[in-house]
Amino acid sequence: MTEPLLSVCNLTVEFTIRGGVVPVIDDLSFELAAGETLSLVGESGCGKSMTALAIMGLIPSPPGTISAGSIILQGEDLVQVTDARLREIRGNEVSMVFQEPMTSLNPVYTVGEQIAETLRRHQGLTRRQAQAQAIQMIDAVQIPLPDRRVHDYPHQLSGGMRQRIMIAMALACQPKILIADEPTTALDVTVQAQIFDLMQNLQKETGAAIILITHDMGSVAEMAERVVVMYAGRKIEDGRVEDILLRPQHPYTRGLIACVPHLLDTVTSDRPYLQEVPGMVPPLADFGFEGCMFAPRCNLVKDMCWQQKPDATKLTETQSAACWELASNNGTTNA
16 A cells, blocks of 8 residues: 555644643544545534644644644654754645635735745745746636736735635645645635635646545535544544445534535435534533543433543444444444
């Protein structure tokens, strides 16, 4: 088997809060192959964006720290490299499209200058070369009149255009991995579809692997090949997109899909109406609970769920889940 492009192994990220130290990412592991699209899914506060920041080396310290695990990019552990090496990697080998482009773009610089800065820093281009390349990137993300738009400031562009500029910045140096954190938040449905089409087309052209962070299962169906479902900092299920959407096993995953009207029939046929996952994601102070973090919201909860964190149960060759009920039915753990 070929080596994965990215391998996150037993990653734990801890934050110091008033009540002590809590794991916002708890023993997380997954792999990403070259050219594939992996989606991290879960409600707000489940640790998806924090995982992306850990990969990018952007965990704010203090109060955060990577206390255990490794992030291996083509044989290099990003947890162990120097800050100078991380700056070389960010934007050049791994890039990120942040959730809100209006706050991510600098309002006092033109969008062309912001794209060109990435090219000058990582590719060593002259100012003129970088400006010409910025125009090409604006054209590549299908913004009309790129030679004029390159001189515009972020406030002069629509939300969809600003998101395209963020994608242009992220792909300017042709990185191996593009992390897209809720790339269609606050965009209307038509623009969302355009952004996804754009990302897929650029992925085919550049060969970049994509980590898509979202809480929207519809986006997962549109973009992903594999899915990691997260809850309260832990991975609770993973598999191919068809496994997760058509045969979800963990109660939380089933609940997420039941919340999407057009995916509802993949979970249940006897309750053809919109459902909800009762309760809320636990507060940060409760992260690190010894038992299953989903126990207070689960309709399958048993005594063991309150006492010990469930190991991953390998359900099929391509799907696993961390659930004591599934483990007792399946009898295989440590996927």
